[in-house]
Amino acid sequence: MDAFLSQYFDLDLMWRSLPEVLGGFWVTIQLWLVASVLSLIWGLVLSLLRQLPGRAAAPIRALTIVYIDALRGIPLLLVVLLISGGLGALASEDVIADWIGLPRWFGKPDPFWYGVFAITLTYGAYMAEVYRSGIEAVPSGQMQAARSLGMSYAQAMRKVVVPQAVRKVFAPLLNDLTALMKDTSLVLVIGLAEVVSIGQDIQAETFNSSALVLGAILFLVVTIPLARIVDRQIAKQQIRYQRV
Amino acid sequence: MSDRLTDPTGPVSATTSMVRLEGVHKRFGRLEVLQGIDLEVKRGEVVCVIGASGSGKSTLLRCINLLEPAEQGRVFLEGVEISGAKGLNDVRRRIGMVFQQFNLFPHKSVLENVTMAQRTVLDRPKQEAAERARSLLERVGLADKLEEYPDRLSGGQQQRVAIARALAMDPHVMLFDEVTSALDPELVKEVLDVMRELAREGMTMIVVTHEMGFAREVADRIVFMDEGLVVEQGPPAEVLDSPREERTKRFLGLVLEH
Numbered sequence: 001m002d003a004f005l006s007q008y009f010d011l012d013l014m015w016r017s018l019p020e021v022l023g024g025f026w027v028t029i030q031l032w033l034v035a036s037v038l039s040l041i042w043g044l045v046l047s048l049l050r051q052l053p054g055r056a057a058a059p060i061r062a063l064t065i066v067y068i069d070a071l072r073g074i075p076l077l078l079v080v081l082l083i084s085g086g087l088g089a090l091a092s093e094d095v096i097a098d099w100i101g102l103p104r105w106f107g108k109p110d111p112f113w114y115g116v117f118a119i120t121l122t123y124g125a126y127m128a129e130v131y132r133s134g135i136e137a138v139p140s141g142q143m144q145a146a147r148s149l150g151m152s153y154a155q156a157m158r159k160v161v162v163p164q165a166v167r168k169v170f171a172p173l174l175n176d177l178t179a180l181m182k183d184t185s186l187v188l189v190i191g192l193a194e195v196v197s198i199g200q201d202i203q204a205e206t207f208n209s210s211a212l213v214l215g216a217i218l219f220l221v222v223t224i225p226l227a228r229i230v231d232r233q234i235a236k237q238q239i240r241y242q243r244v
Numbered sequence: 245m246s247d248r249l250t251d252p253t254g255p256v257s258a259t260t261s262m263v264r265l266e267g268v269h270k271r272f273g274r275l276e277v278l279q280g281i282d283l284e285v286k287r288g289e290v291v292c293v294i295g296a297s298g299s300g301k302s303t304l305l306r307c308i309n310l311l312e313p314a315e316q317g318r319v320f321l322e323g324v325e326i327s328g329a330k331g332l333n334d335v336r337r338r339i340g341m342v343f344q345q346f347n348l349f350p351h352k353s354v355l356e357n358v359t360m361a362q363r364t365v366l367d368r369p370k371q372e373a374a375e376r377a378r379s380l381l382e383r384v385g386l387a388d389k390l391e392e393y394p395d396r397l398s399g400g401q402q403q404r405v406a407i408a409r410a411l412a413m414d415p416h417v418m419l420f421d422e423v424t425s426a427l428d429p430e431l432v433k434e435v436l437d438v439m440r441e442l443a444r445e446g447m448t449m450i451v452v453t454h455e456m457g458f459a460r461e462v463a464d465r466i467v468f469m470d471e472g473l474v475v476e477q478g479p480p481a482e483v484l485d486s487p488r489e490e491r492t493k494r495f496l497g498l499v500l501e502h
Contacts, residue, residue, distance in 0.1 A: 139345075139347075141343060141345050141347035142347060142349065144311055144343070144347065145341075145343060145347035145348075145349070145406075146349075146361070147311060147333075147336060148309055148311060148336055148339070148340075148341040148410075149336070149337060149360075149361035149365060149409070149410070149413055150333045150334065150335075150336045150337025150338075150361060150365040150366075150413060151333065151361055151364055151365055152333050155364050155365075159360060159364060160349055160360075163351050164349075164350065164351050167351065
């Protein structure tokens, strides 16, 4: 039992590795925040493209569906590897510019940005489907009322349909953001020093897993409150529906 | 601001024809909902459309403001063909529509419901839009509800907001699609009263309704529809009291008996 405790809960080691683990967690948080914002935007764009009206937009709709199906069906780890290997190689062969092939924006190393790209591409596809369910849950009378007042399709979507849809899918989107946070750890395979990779390094040096456990605790500090927010939001919506 | 619901200084066009339909057909899959409708509504006229459910009354209204494009036939607004035309948004804002289910925007306050399209479609300055909204809401008896959200209002209040929302666009004609059918009986009158006043002010109105009393009192003309066709039309006294067509008699027998 003591061996078990000291393997996973060596408080002294935790304390000593805290600065390093916190540094890694800060990278995780940054990756999470940037990729979350971009995924939320990209997902909304995809869901709007997927539901563009009219015959002329049929090719766009088809392409969007292919994209969403593909990115939801491929492991994120594989997308991370495709992006990092691909962009780096293309930049070194001068097929694409260095600033996009070897991005070092805002003082972040290129693995950080490869991770952001890969996560955004994949999670955008997931979130597109969440948004779509929200948009489809807005009664068609809303669009009709907006159009009958002379609003264009785009105005009606922006002012009437999307704001209601986003409220409806707030909880599932937060769920996706929780999953996204955990998936940021996959970027360690391309050498980003985030919290899991730092814990793993310490584990390799000390043959002790306590730094990884510390990382796990840090994840929980963020994800558990998120789960409670989701609960509260769902409860709030149910009250709303009961009233209607 | 005058105490009228409508804008008396609105543009005046020389033509007296407000809405004209010529041979309008509409089909949903195999079902032909409109089987060739000819109908003309003159400026200032109040036309009530009656008929059994499924007779195509609501579809008729949706074909007028092109929410449903007609497959065949032509639709004219103030003498200009609008079926198949471009610039539908400008056409639609001249045709106000009120729905059975109100369709207020639930995420917006009452005031915002009435100002939104004024701002986005007519580019009215915020102040002006709010002022117009306030005076309209006051006229429909909701001056104290400006900041409420739709789900805090009764059905009758919601429907009056919806009427104010449509009127805020200064429409030339108003379409009413069974606007009291979803209301509790005691709330029907407050909505009909607003419509009565609109009619008195000379608004051109096409009203799909089951309220025979209202139709008799307010309509200049009653149009009876059955199976996607206009079966009979004329002044209320004629159509309601001495209908010529067998189908009209049968329908009125069903709705007027009880």
